Amino acid sequence: MRRLIAGLATGTFLLAATACGSSGGSGSSGGGASSGGTTTIKVSTIPIVDTAPLYVGQAKGFYAKHGLKLSISQAQGGAAIVPGVVSGQYQFGFSNVTSLLIAQTNNVPVKAVAEGVNSTGKENADFCGLVVPKGSSITSAKQLAGKKVAVNNLNNIGDTTVRASVRKAGGDPSKIKFVELPFDQMPAALDKGQVDGAFIVEPAFTQAKSEGAKNVGSPFVDAAANLTVAMFFTSQQYAQKNPDVVKRFQAATKEALAYSDKNPAEVRKIVGTYTKIPAALLSKMTLPHWPAEPNQASIETLAKEGRQDGLFKSAPDVDKLMP
C-alpha cells in the first residue's frame, strides 16, 4: 500500500514537472513560429458569424497561399482578446472598433491591420437590430427614450449606435436606460418583458424575430453609412517587428473577405462548423457585409460620438489606429 502511495506521489511530481516544462516551452514560441517558409500565426477570435472569413480563408487556402498557417483560438469575449494580443500570446485578434478605440485611449498599444466586418448598410435588413418585444406599444426607435434597452456591453459600440438610431428617429438619446445582458439571453428577456428593447445581433436576432419581436431600428446602419463594426488588429510591437507577416495577413484576409462576401452559401456552411447554430436559424439569418477595406470615415464617426458620450478618456487618434 505504501509503495502504491509513494508511486502515486512520484507520478504526481513528474506530472507537475512536465506541466511546468511544457508551459515554459509554449511561452517561448509565442512570437509566431516559422518553418519552411510557412509562418504559424495565432489568431484570437470570438465564435460568431462575423469572423467567418477567417475560417473561409483557412479552408480555401488563402492564408496558406501567403505562407501563413492559422491557429485560431476562440475566446468567450473581447475582454480576453486584447490583453492576449498585446502580451504576445496571439499575433492577431478580432475586436469591435469601439473596444479598439477604448484600448488606444487607455494607452494599450493596439494597431488595426485589416477589415473585420461591416453592416449591410440596409435599414431593417442588417445582421444587427434594435428590437422590441411581441405586442409592445413601441413602433419607432424614438419611443425608446426613457425606456430600458439591453446591450451586450455597457459603454461600448451598442450605446453609441443605439443612441444613433433613437436620435435619427427623433427621440432623445440621453434618456435611454441601458442594461447589460448577453446577446443569447435577450430573446428570453424580451419575451418576459424584462427589457423594453434590445440591441441584438445574429443568431439571437433571428431567434427573437421568430418569437415575435419587432425590428424598430438598425443601429449599425443608423450610426454611419457602411459602418465598419470590427477589425483585425495586432500589437504595435508585433507590427513593427514583423511588417512582412502583417502584410501577408492583410493580403490573405482581403481575399478571404472578398470571397466570403460573394459566397454566402459557403459562409453559412462554415459557420455551422465552428458554432452550434441550429440549421433552421443558420439558413434564415442575415449575413453581414465584408468589404475589402475598413471605412475610416465611419470609424471617425464612432470615435466622435463615443467621445461625446464619455466612452473615452481622451480623444482617440483614428489615423494612428488604422493600418
Place this chain on the structure above:
Amino acid sequence: MKGLNTALGAAGLAAFLALGEVVPRTGLVKESYFPPTSRIASALWDEITDGAFWSALGDTLTGWAIGLAIAVGAGVVVGVLVSVVPYLREATASTIEFLRPIPSVALIPLAVLLYGTELRSVLLLVVYASFWQVLIQTLYGVQDVDPVAEETARSYGLGTWARVRHVLWPTALPYVMTGVRLAAAVALILAITAELVIGAPGLGQQIAVAQSSQAVPEMYALIVVTGLLGLLINVGARTVERRALAWHQSVRGEVAV
C-alpha cells in the same frame, strides 16, 4: 435491502426524467428555453457522435487531471513541511487564512492576462482552488498525530524521515484523502468555469458556444455531461479513498456492516 434501494433510486430518476419531459410539453415552461428530456437526449446523442465533443471532453479532463495532480502534490508537500518545520505553521497561518478564502474565479482576469485562453489559465484556477483543500486537510491530519506514538517512535530512535513515513503519514492519510476527494470535485467545477468564462478549449467552451448559437438542447445536453462527469469523479475518488485506507478503522468499519 440493497436491491430495494437501487429500485427506488431508479424510480426516482425515471420520475425526474418524466417530469422533465412533461413540464415543457404541457407549456408550463417554454419549450425553447427548457427543452423536454427527449430533445436533450437526442442532442446528447448528436454530441456523442461528434468528434469535437470528445476532444473537448479530453481537454476538460486534461485540465482537471493535471491541475488536481499539481494541487495534491503541492498541498501534501507544503502541508507536511509547514507542520514539521518548527515555527513555520505559526508564521504562515495568517497568510494561508488570507489567501484561502479568495474565490478562484476572482483570479480569472489575472489568468487571462497571464495566459490568455490556453490550458494554463485553466490550470491556474484549478490549482488555486484545489490546493487549499488538500493543504488544510494535510495540516489538520498532521496535527492529529498521537503524541504518545510520536514519543515512542522518538525513543526507539527513528529519524525524521522514518517518523514522517511511519507515524505522521498513516495518521494524516485519512485527512489527506478527504482533501483529495473534495479537491477532485472542486477541480472539475473550476475547469468547467474557466472554459465557460474565459473560452479555454473544453466542455465549458462548448456550452458557451451552444449558448451563443441559440442551440438550447445541445447546451442542456452538455450540462448533463458535466453532471455525469462530476458523478463519475466522485465515485472514482471514493474508490481510491477506500483502497488507500483499506486498513483504516473508518473503512473497515463500513465493510463490516
